[in-house]
Amino acid sequence: MTAARFFVEGRVQGVFYRATTRDKALSLGLCGHARNLADGRVEVLAAGPEAALDALEAWLWQGPALARVSAVRREAAGPDAVGEGFVTG
Template identity: 70%
Template sequence: MPEAAARFHVAGKVQGVFFRASTREQALRLGLRGHARNLADGRVEVLAAGDAAAVEHLADWLRHGPSQARVDALTREAARADEAGEGFAVS
């Protein structure tokens, strides 16, 4: 299966609503590695690497996030798989 990597920036009500922890759960369920972290401007950055179909599933999930969140915008850019490291970190 082809490997893919992507960096997402999620804007809206995404901090303080378990967005990062929920993203980690989704990513681990999909077998992805990477990270989810809060940014100073109120967005969450998600880096995900692994099976291309799994990255697409995570991208679909990020469009709405957990029930407490409100996603106003989702941007995506290419990333290198080696940036993801091992496991899925939350910071």
Template identity: 60%
Template sequence: MSSAARFIIEGRVQGVSFRAGTREQAARLGLRGFARNLPGGGVEVLAAGEPEAIDALAAWLRRGPRQARVDALERTDAAPAEAGSGFQVR
């Protein structure tokens, strides 16, 4: 059963390959969706797929790539249709 979640990640998450790392993790987990920078310095991630895969991505998002510093992660439910096909960096 497919589900979806939207994440807002705050901290040092722009300019540290956070979106590219997220795309790699999402592809490895078979997720659809996107990652994009937000004007305030955070990153938004929408991921759709199997609930276990979304949970695994959430665990990775709490850490991010080595250069990142995650101060806060907010997770809300989302509609799977919002994810589109594939996983894109916007």
């Protein structure tokens, strides 16, 4: 299992970004979390197969219809930092 942390910038808060990210992650078989950051970004931590993480990253650039994503930054994360299921916070 591989894990990655994504930082998503743009109009990504108040547009159901975290909820739809959870739905997409679960459909890909990933576990982790999505949370709003104080600086306006969304942090997504996810773990699972590399191909599923790549698919999630591609989806993060689009997000829900009301989102306007300007950047997605990906960094490696330890899989032990990820719990079961996928939660938003």
